[in-house]
Amino acid sequence: MDKSNIVVFRNGGHLALREKCFFGDQILEIVNKYKYLGIYLTTRLTFSPTLDDLASRARKGMLAIVKLLWSIGEHSPEIFFKMFDSQIQPILTYGSEIWGLSDNQECIERVHLSALKKFMGVSSKSPRHLIYGETGRYPLYVHTYARCIKFWLRLTCMDDKRYPRKAYNMLLNLQRQNYNTWACSIRNVLYKF
Known part of the structure; x- marks a missing residue:
């Protein structure tokens, strides 16, 4: 019963008094969001809580990688990119087959840009186009779009x-x-x- 909750998908508003769910004679708790397989399901079917959670977890890992590389004196962009792409990018793009086409991916991209800026040792106010140009990298939405299209291709087959x-x-x-x-x-x- 502790792990069983109900989410009523609705476009705002309050629940009616009659909207109650039971398991046997016990009432199940109705919540506004529920985490299932790492994806938050919300009453309004938005992915903002999921993206915020992924960004928060990735930010911690990204800072640890940057600190580690700087502490051992490693300044090779290739090594940093390889570590980011293998350790942090999978966190940032988890479940993107479903949410990858949404417009609110800015929190995910902020982690990517922050990692690039910290590693390069430039100001946090440096323009993103300059950072992408200097590093030869693309915004993460390119990867999330590609994952969505690959998932779509699997579905059609x-x-x-x-x-x-x-x-x-x-x-x-x-x-x-x-x-x-x-x-x-x-x-x-x-x-x-």
Whole structure:
């Protein structure tokens, strides 16, 4: 019972008094967000809590890597990039197949830019375009978009009996009814690029 909670997906507002869920004779707690497999499910279906959590965890790891490299006198960008890409980027892009097309990825990119600036020893106010140009790196949304497209390709090749494919087919049906879905976002990204 301690690990069982209910999230009622709604677009704001309060719960009605009749909205109660029971397990046997015990009432299950209704919460505004629930962490499932590292992804926060919220009442408004936003990914902001997930992205904030990922950014917070990645920031701690990033600072440890920067401190370690500076303490041993290692200033090679190649080593730093390899460590960042293998240790921190997987944290920052966890679950991005689902949230990777959202517009609110700024907190994720701030960690990436902060790591680059700290390692380079430049001001935190340095322009991001200068940092990307000097390091030859791309913003992380490039990686999250690519992961979304790869996931979409896997979905389209799945058998129609599998649940992920069934969910995707439901999104396509909603898209035909003019709802804005993840499938719409994939289509828009493919058209744009």
